[in-house]
Amino acid sequence: MRLFIGTFLVLGGLSGCEDPQAHRGEVTDRWGKPISGVTIIIEGDVKQLTSASNGIFALPVQDGGVRLKAGKPGFIKRSVTVPAHRGDDVPAPVKIALYPDPEKVGFYAVTSTTYAPVASRVVKTLGTDLRAVNGMPDIGDVRLRGAKPLEFVFSTEARRSELRQLDLQLHRLKFLEHDAVPAVLGSTEVKINLWVADGAVPFDLSGLETDDDYVLMTRAKLPPGMYAFHTQGTLTSKDPTALDKLPKELRVAYPFEVR
Numbered sequence: 001m002r003l004f005i006g007t008f009l010v011l012g013g014l015s016g017c018e019d020p021q022a023h024r025g026e027v028t029d030r031w032g033k034p035i036s037g038v039t040i041i042i043e044g045d046v047k048q049l050t051s052a053s054n055g056i057f058a059l060p061v062q063d064g065g066v067r068l069k070a071g072k073p074g075f076i077k078r079s080v081t082v083p084a085h086r087g088d089d090v091p092a093p094v095k096i097a098l099y100p101d102p103e104k105v106g107f108y109a110v111t112s113t114t115y116a117p118v119a120s121r122v123v124k125t126l127g128t129d130l131r132a133v134n135g136m137p138d139i140g141d142v143r144l145r146g147a148k149p150l151e152f153v154f155s156t157e158a159r160r161s162e163l164r165q166l167d168l169q170l171h172r173l174k175f176l177e178h179d180a181v182p183a184v185l186g187s188t189e190v191k192i193n194l195w196v197a198d199g200a201v202p203f204d205l206s207g208l209e210t211d212d213d214y215v216l217m218t219r220a221k222l223p224p225g226m227y228a229f230h231t232q233g234t235l236t237s238k239d240p241t242a243l244d245k246l247p248k249e250l251r252v253a254y255p256f257e258v259r
Helices: 160-166
Strands: 005-010 022-029 039-042 048-050 056-060 066-071 078-082 094-099 106-110 115-118 124-127 132-135 151-155 169-183 186-200 203-207 213-218 225-230 252-258
Touching: 039 056, 048 056, 078 094, 106 252, 115 252, 124 186, 132 169, 132 186, 186 225
Parallel strands: 022 094
Antiparallel strands: 005 094, 022 056, 039 048, 039 066, 066 078, 106 115, 106 151, 124 132, 151 213, 169 186, 169 225, 203 213, 225 252
């Protein structure tokens, strides 16, 4: 069974903890839905805490800062640090937000309510013996709103040490009907009719506490248009033999539309 991946935040401004000498803890999913039955272990202490049906738990104030380990079957275990409580103020609330971990490898857009799987599409090579044009005949039906930077979860079988070798990229796409491509006897006009790469899009990638799950965030909101994630230069390589050298599962891209 796959697990869940999570982020941790220490927030101020929450109230309602029954014990004035305890941190009010809350466990939710990525979209704020409470998660019950999460076990919270205080590092160096044999005691365990459990989140209630509303996701709430009470963490007694410790001497100095404390490190917690939280987990539940179906969720990834998460280690977090709670700063030391100082003074007579109400102890700072603690919030743990968990991402669902996809069951399959691939890309998942984080929408306002759930994941939207970004299905893979086969990349084809056209052109000549000297120059390739790579692209996709179709781009699927994933449509996202571009009012703010987009967030994705990328689940892969590659470990962090191998991720650099994948050369993960995001490109805007354009539909190319035909193109003049270099050939042995000079440039020749070739019918393409593919969605091809048309400019790289910067994004930030951060690893989660699994060996194979990552969060990707575009650095800015994206203008309306077609986009695709790809690895190993599947959409940008000009080598006519490049795709044939890749395993079949890597000869794909993950397109989506921004509206």
